[in-house]
Amino acid sequence: MSFPWAKQYEPKLPLTRWLDERLPVPRLVYNSLGGGYPVPRNLNYFWNFGVLAGAALAIQIITGIVLAMHYAANGTVAFDSVESIMRDVNAGWFLRYAHANGASMFFIVVYTHIFRGLYYGSYKAPREMVWLLGVVIFLLMMATAFMGYVLPWGQMSFWGAQVITGFFSAIPLVGDTIRIWLLGGFAPDNAALNRFFSLHYLLPFVIAGVIILHIWALHIPGSNNPTGVDVKGEQDTVPFHPYYTAKDGFGLGIFLLIFASLLFFFPNYLGHPDNYIPANPLSTPAHIVPEWYFWPFYAILRAFTADFILPAKLWGVLAMFGSILLLFFLPWLDSSPVRSMNYRPKARIAFWVLVADIAILGYCGGAPATATYVILSQICAAYYFAHFLIILPIISRSERPRPLPNSITEAVLANHGGTSPAKTALATSTTSPAPHAAH
Amino acid sequence: MVRLIASIVGAAFVLVLGIALFGSVAGVITDPVAPTAESVAHKHPKELELASNGVFGKFDRRQLQRGFQVYKEVCAACHSLRLVSFRDLQKIGYSEPEVKAIASQWVIEQPSINPETGEAATRKNIPSDRFPSPFANEVAARAANNNALPPDLSLITKAREEGTAYVHSLLTGYTTQPAALLKEFPDIKTPEGLHYNPYFANLNIAMPPPLTSDGQVTYADGTKPTIDQMSTDVSAFLTWTAEPNLEARHAAGFASIIFILIFCGLAWGAYQNVWRDVKH
């Protein structure tokens, strides 16, 4: 795996040597997150977000497990058990706000991570499998977060569950039966709450498993980089540790800074006030909206207001799931061999239009479904599908990319204004073996 | 093949959205949305300055006590605080004996059973009890309030948009229905038993104005009990009931931010140090 010049793990202590011969876990860690993993030297801050997503998952699992010790998944007491966490459990308010805002931070990080991949073409060969597993993680995260939001059993929990499970009833003929089977009843109730809790506890560990596959698949070709150009030699890389562990440490600090500001000073800013009202099946809230991270997809769902062969509702549900499922095909839709948008003048414009488009969809998804927002959603949803399914495939054939640098190192040095080959080499240090290619 | 299928699927979605868009635009042109009474007359809560606002916010304990007094003497006749117990009052500065006295003198007693006959009965409150509801059940509550249910107030300031300011605006916002509005929308005339209040979502609320005259309560600390003052105080109190750990949260927040800033500084130094000889 990885490059021939990757450093080898050498156990120094008798104990680590003993362990290495029997269960080489330290070697595995060394090769995947330590000095044994060579990484392009030119990564920018967008490459911090993978590690941050891992940190966010760890935070969710730790806070979640402790919350689960105090939470009761039963419709009559769930709301009060969360309030007792907030009031009576030691530092319970901290756990709960950390978990609720942690979910938002998780999505902020993962969305940045996904857009990083879209911009720098990280989904292309030879990293298709990394991308596919990433989309699986994203789907699992959405399922987890949706079910988590149901647990406090407030008004938005209940009505969100009602609306989202209602999607299944759009399926012709068997829809209602499936919905009742999924919920264990005609409407969300104890049966639904209990199974959601069970799955909400399970799925994060499934996510952790898929993350291992995601990293495994990544480490076969190695990391992409902002130029999108392949690693050509040892001078192009640095060992993950200490170079990127140090950089990720700093990135983690900034992440925690933003997380702490949200958690301690604006803990309810991203939430909805209605979820502080206990669930009431007899009183429908004025506006049912999901959590902010679902807004773009919710806007796509609501954009389909006309029946055409199929009923509008079914179109909406198909489009909403389709908007995510199409990401599975992206590596084959974008056939340009150039990865980084930095060298793709047209695709880059399309990328930024897409970012704006999704932002507007997000805004519309959180707003009430008035005519203005529905019209805006319809235009933006159309662009969303057109971007991935029509525009990008065409651009990828028609555009003329700008010339690529010959190597990562060349690009780095061009940025620093010099091209002397002597500077191409990494400085020799104790942590990186003496480079040979540039001498 | 993938690209061919994709472009067909893409075209289908774009087509259906195009049809939907046509319908929406036609709808806007043929029957534009008429303004509703709510969209014209509903008001956004007024700003409310409180000690607990902002990232440095702390509770003003004397104000919370005054607010509690307003709750006790006015609101408790209709609203429960089912997530707050009497002994929580110690956190806003009442002593243990004071809390005991407040609990045992509370007008509304706790439901219980007669230990001899097992029949339903009530008993005096003790500090570990939650503030009881004045109504035996929802039916009784609605029957006494023109079929509306007075909500539990424990979380009310978090359960409404800008809740603290909202409660204050609501309590001080009762007016007579503007004649101009009534002329424009004759069918929103406030029905018998409801009260016009532009801060309430549908403009007509079942709660009669609870604070009607200056001096409705007598403050022990000499503060002048104007309607505005009583309303501000009870809003502050309800901010505390909804978020009793606000001060601990702010304090922990500052400690964490300082700690994280130091961590960021050290991490930045380590990062620069490790990378000092590598162009990137």
Ligand code: HEM
């Ligand atoms: C992928 C990681 C996870 C995500 C995205 C996530 C998301 C969420 C969300 C959005 C909520 C609702 C927060 C609220 O408004 O109160 C929630 C609640 C909850 N979660 Fe998670 N969660 C994750 C992992 C876990 C794990 C691993 C556990 C337990 C082992 C857990 C246990 C709970 C419990 C008990 C609640 C209800 C308490 C509450 O509402 O705060 N979660 N989760």
